[in-house]
Amino acid sequence: MRAPLFIGSEIYRKSTYGSKHPLAIPRVSTVIDLCRAQGWLTPLNYRVSPCAKPSALMAFHTPDYIAALQQAERDQAVSDETRQKYALGTLSNPVFPEMYRRPATAAGGSMLGAELIRDKGIVYNPAGGTHHGLANRANGFCYLNDPVLAILTLLNAGLDRIVYIDIDAHHCDGVEAAFHGSTKVRMISVHEAYRWPFSGTLDNDAGGAAFNLPVARNLNDDEFYAILDQLILPATTSFAPQAIVLQCGADAVAEDPLSRLTLSNNAHWYAVTQIRDVAPRLLVLGGGGYNPWSVARLWTGVWATLNKIDIPDVLNPSAQDVLRGLTWNRVAGKQPPRHWFETLRDAPNHGDIRSELRNDLKILADRI
Incomplete structure (x- = not known):
């Protein structure tokens, strides 16, 4: 199998949702810089993400919504009617200069990634993972839904057994709505219980297409490994997937706000x-993740792992300089711990596997 490919773009370095938004922080650009500083990213394994055309986005999104999103970018303003109908210009999905081009580039990257693995392979698009987007409106920081568009690209290529795995802290409501009742797409989501969007309950199987596991706060590494061994891997392998789409949101780590x-x-x-x-x-x-250091370190480590590169105990000086150049206006960013600069790897968070989780895993295992 050929070496994994990384999809990126400079648009993520030059745009922001606004200074007070959780996505004001740099994410993909830092991952690109870290991977290059470590010598893990070269012209041979890097591809520039295209900006998806409206016609491509309409494979899932409605034409009127795409038109409204483009118009909002041109006008840099929305009417009350547009805000109410399409959820554009809200606190979660604000107006900003690249509000069409940036998500359309992420979507273009995920669709390109799906095309690149048509004949097998591994592709990484850390800008993707916007799993809340709905067909006709923005939702939860997501103007578009690139995982849905990627899966549709795979289906259109003739595949009929695709597993979508989502380990973001928030439930993938947009993806689930798109493939409710599907016999070709199996969805597996592990997410924090009683957290927005307050969907993905244990008894919700999306018409037989999904395994939803809401987990209690303070989920530890050993509990996650139990979830992987008892739910994610068995539910994936039993479907005999021709392709897997993994949403690797970084907001389930300890330092995320x-x-x-x-x-x-x-x-x-x-x-x-x-x-x-x-x-x-x-x-x-990619997906969620709102601490610039934890996102950058986690997603850079994903790229190393995909390439079977041993993650070093200490980053080289150039990579450390990338991390030392980050800032964050939250309290945790005022005096960041030393390991956020010097290494990618967190200290493991071991712990007991709570009885409630054991019970929930047994309930889901009986469905596999």
């Missing part, structure tokens, strides 16, 4: 290791 889960980044990397060779096609996406 928008969840109360406490994983170390070791959990995500181990998941990537275990999932990497299950199917002949793998598309890995």
